[in-house]
Amino acid sequence: MQDAFHGSLLRECHCFPSNWPTETVPYSLLEDWRIIKQPPGERTPSKLSTYEILGPGMIILKNYVSLTDQVDIVNICEKWAAGPGGFYMYKSDEDRRRQMCFGRNWEPETGYRNCYRSNGFKPPPVPHEFISLAEAAIKDAQLYLDDLPSMYPDTCLVSFYYTNGRLGLHQDCDESSDSLRRGLPVVSISIGTTAIFVYRRTEHKRKLKNVWLDSGDVLIFGGKSRHIYHGVEHVGCNIFSDDLYLESKMRLGRLSLTLRQF
Numbered sequence: 001m002q003d004a005f006h007g008s009l010l011r012e013c014h015c016f017p018s019n020w021p022t023e024t025v026p027y028s029l030l031e032d033w034r035i036i037k038q039p040p041g042e043r044t045p046s047k048l049s050t051y052e053i054l055g056p057g058m059i060i061l062k063n064y065v066s067l068t069d070q071v072d073i074v075n076i077c078e079k080w081a082a083g084p085g086g087f088y089m090y091k092s093d094e095d096r097r098r099q100m101c102f103g104r105n106w107e108p109e110t111g112y113r114n115c116y117r118s119n120g121f122k123p124p125p126v127p128h129e130f131i132s133l134a135e136a137a138i139k140d141a142q143l144y145l146d147d148l149p150s151m152y153p154d155t156c157l158v159s160f161y162y163t164n165g166r167l168g169l170h171q172d173c174d175e176s177s178d179s180l181r182r183g184l185p186v187v188s189i190s191i192g193t194t195a196i197f198v199y200r201r202t203e204h205k206r207k208l209k210n211v212w213l214d215s216g217d218v219l220i221f222g223g224k225s226r227h228i229y230h231g232v233e234h235v236g237c238n239i240f241s242d243d244l245y246l247e248s249k250m251r252l253g254r255l256s257l258t259l260r261q262f
């Protein structure tokens with residue numbers, strides 16, 4: 001499946017479009033470039049996990065990802081972030097966040113159309129740890145929501161938000177028409193500083209709601225909530241717990257993984 005995708009795009013993509021990312025220099029997630037090897041410990045989900053239903057097909061699983069798994073995620077991302085084709089920044093992001101992709105390349109202006117990044121880099125496959133985590137979260141969410149479809153994440157957008165980071169209101173609508181029509185969920189995993197997720201349902205024109213995203217939280221929106229307008233505000237410097245920073249040495253900021261099925 002993935003080979004077929006890459007193959008066809010490679011054939012179509014003869015030259016670099018004009019809107020390539022402005023910067024693709026290596027960007028380490030760590031303050032001191034050290035990767036910490038974690039001893040085996042508590043695995044996801046954390047025993048203290050709770051949940052809140054936010055709408056049809058929309059739920060937040062609080063404190064769902066254990067500290068051990070959060071550190072693992074930082075280390076997996078770091079492996080790619082600091083290498084060629086790692087984190088990149090778009091002009092439109094105005095020095096507020098960096099991004100990289102697993103599975104399929106996604107760019108703010110061209111969506112999933114381009115396979116190449118400016119250096120000819122092909123996104124690595126979605127790490128199996130991320131796939132298992134997203135699938136487990138969806139399964140757990142389905143215990144509380146009867147209108148949440150399952151999905152197999154074949155794409156993962158990794159964003160690192162600086163403490164002045166934000167993301168304006170938008171809909172996620174670049175996935176295949178089949179995925180969108182079936183309401184296959186978006187799974188957003190938060191690691192690092194606390195942020196506020198703002199959202200509104202398409203039919204509620206003015207009613208903006210918000211929910212805190214702390215480190216270890218998993219937010220899922222699918223089914224009837226798949227097309228919500230949403231954004232990220234106030235990343236700031238608040239940290240839910242300093243354990244993550246002590247154990248992973250991650251920079252101050254918010255790492256978010258957004259998994260989807262194309």
Ligand SMILES: O=C(O)CCC(=O)C(=O)O
Nearest residue numbers: 157159172188232256258
């Ligand atoms: O950072 C997040 O949790 C959400 C990101 C998002 O909405 C997106 O990348 O489309």
Ligand SMILES: [Fe+2]
Nearest residue numbers: 170171172230
């Ligand atoms: Fe989004």
